[in-house]
Amino acid sequence: MRTAEELRADFEAYVGALPLSSSLGRLEEALRYSLEPGGKRIRPVLCLAVTQATGGDFEQALPAAAALELVHTFSLVHDDLPAMDDDSERRGRPSAHVAFGEGVALLAGDAMLAEAVRLALIYDDPGVARELVDATLGMLGGQYLDITGDDGDLAELHRLKTGRLFAASVGLGLRVAGVADEDQGPWRAFGEDVGLLFQVVDDILDGDGVASRLPPDAVSQLADSAADRAREHLDAVREDTGVLRGLVDAVASRTA
């Protein structure tokens, strides 16, 4: 059983050497720049850890994990554009559009989404790509609610913008391991609650979202109860979930 740190290192090695489509030419530089280490890699590590916990070979899940990180990174690159959040820094470095220009950043984001699907289509099970694409559409629906301020239902915004890709991180891990549909319930419920936990903690760290609408105690309680439910879902399965429990603790206590 590999630890979360080991899985993260395996993932970095895989992504660093990931062959991209030769058609991209020098656009590849902008993709690689945005994919370089620095992110938390929570989604891919979650995917790898779920495959490992459910009896699969984590190495088989590396393309799926990279596809998840590519979708996440594509959303960040487009989100940082002046037309959206207009953030000139990402992870302490110039955003892609500052480093490469807006047009190239736009195309690089598009290409990351296409590369993500290409990786998901490596698997015999087309459900891997289908689940990734459905989650991406949910994420985009959430981003739409976010930028249009049509966020009366903050829970729905969270469920879409962050939750869907977290749920897919668990879902893809299950698919790669070949877990039967009827055994996926607690794992998928776990994915939903980890996603919610991640987003509530994000809001606390950024002072926005639920953290700007509820008193601090209520927000802390939201996070605690999401973490508790995530752990309870893991209690419901027989497998060794030590690595996944560690990930819940890490998400609950993260400070950046």
Next chain:
Amino acid sequence: MRTAEELRADFEAYVGALPLSSSLGRLEEALRYSLEPGGKRIRPVLCLAVTQATGGDFEQALPAAAALELVHTFSLVHDDLPAMDDDSERRGRPSAHVAFGEGVALLAGDAMLAEAVRLALIYDDPGVARELVDATLGMLGGQYLDITGDDGDLAELHRLKTGRLFAASVGLGLRVAGVADEDQGPWRAFGEDVGLLFQVVDDILDGDGVASRLPPDAVSQLADSAADRAREHLDAVREDTGVLRGLVDAVASRTA
């Protein structure tokens, strides 16, 4: 055998009633706006006509045809953004970003690519989605050459930016009809030459690309020889290719 006009009408009816992911919420409006009739629909009609000519049911090819048009439309919506070509009009109407704002247009383009893949994944043959995504990556590589002015090799730019999606239009039509790999050769060569013909005529109409680099006679000859080769590829097959020949004539003689 349905005519090109009938296939176009079938396609409009299908796209007009196409169910999109419910997760998109009101972002759907921006997708529908950009997908409304007005475009030439050459790629989807080509796909439907190839399926029909090779003995398949054209109705089976409607999702693939819509996926091709969604990829094409997504590229136009992103291309029109101020960060790229900054075009405020498209087909005589305000561009998506003028009508909905830049952020929404950006997300709508992303969502069109994801919806395209979702449609391509309807088929049992994962090769449909794989070919669509590979063509999309090629198209993006071509757009990169275009916006960076790294277009020393104009033929390569054309082959990528326009040619790949045209070739995929034929390729997806073949896949849906279940044409064996060993019988696809002349059809695929036909797709390459129709794509080249389309791009040369585009350059003539816009006065750029090859039309700005070669004397008019030489450009006309490029177009004529691409059209001739396209027809010769059709001569090499036994099927009734009347509709496809009509499409070659229409592409060769278009004035807008």
